[in-house]
Amino acid sequence: MRAPDTNAVKVAGNIATDPVVHQFESGNGVIRLFVINNKLVNGRKGPYEKSTRFTVDVWGKNEDIATSTLKKGDAVLIEGELDLNEWKTKEGESRSRLQVTAQIELVKKLGGNAAEEAIDNAAEAAEIKTDEQILF
Numbered sequence: 552m553r554a555p556d557t558n559a560v561k562v563a564g565n566i567a568t569d570p571v572v573h574q575f576e577s578g579n580g581v582i583r584l585f586v587i588n589n590k591l592v593n594g595r596k597g598p599y600e601k602s603t604r605f606t607v608d609v610w611g612k613n614e615d616i617a618t619s620t621l622k623k624g625d626a627v628l629i630e631g632e633l634d635l636n637e638w639k640t641k642e643g644e645s646r647s648r649l650q651v652t653a654q655i656e657l658v659k660k661l662g663g664n665a666a667e668e669a670i671d672n673a674a675e676a677a678e679i680k681t682d683e684q685i686l687f
Contacts, residue, residue: 558632560651562605563661564588569623572616580616582609582655586627606648607631611655619655626661629653 567585574580584607592601607629609616621627631653638646 559630560633561628561630562586562588562607562651563628564605564626566621566623566625566627567604570619570621572619574613574616578613580611580613582611582616582619582621583607584609584621584627584629586629586651606650607653608634608650609653609655609658615655621658621660628659628661630657 564586567587571583572580573583586605586607588603588605589600590603591598609619609629629651631651634650634652636648636650640646
């Protein structure tokens, strides 16, 4: 029996730059965000903070995109899926970027303790299971 395919990701962090908004004549729009997620890592020389930058495209209706209040520094929780974006440069070189694609309804602004709680919950949900917990 084949397991169902699942492509789901949650990212909790802070918006690194002011969002870039693109609106299309079709009535849809997209907000490009760069979200920074920091975590504490234990290294050989002691603990240090590691930052990961996520590119996030948030899709929605133009009116939802236009009224979005997302800005640099906001703590957010984003639910979406991973997409591989591939293209060729003007010189013909292949490029690719793994990014998160989400719908505007699945982006939540966080504040105060809610941000820390969301990050803790996302980390808890992502814990690696032991062999005894994995069913095949």
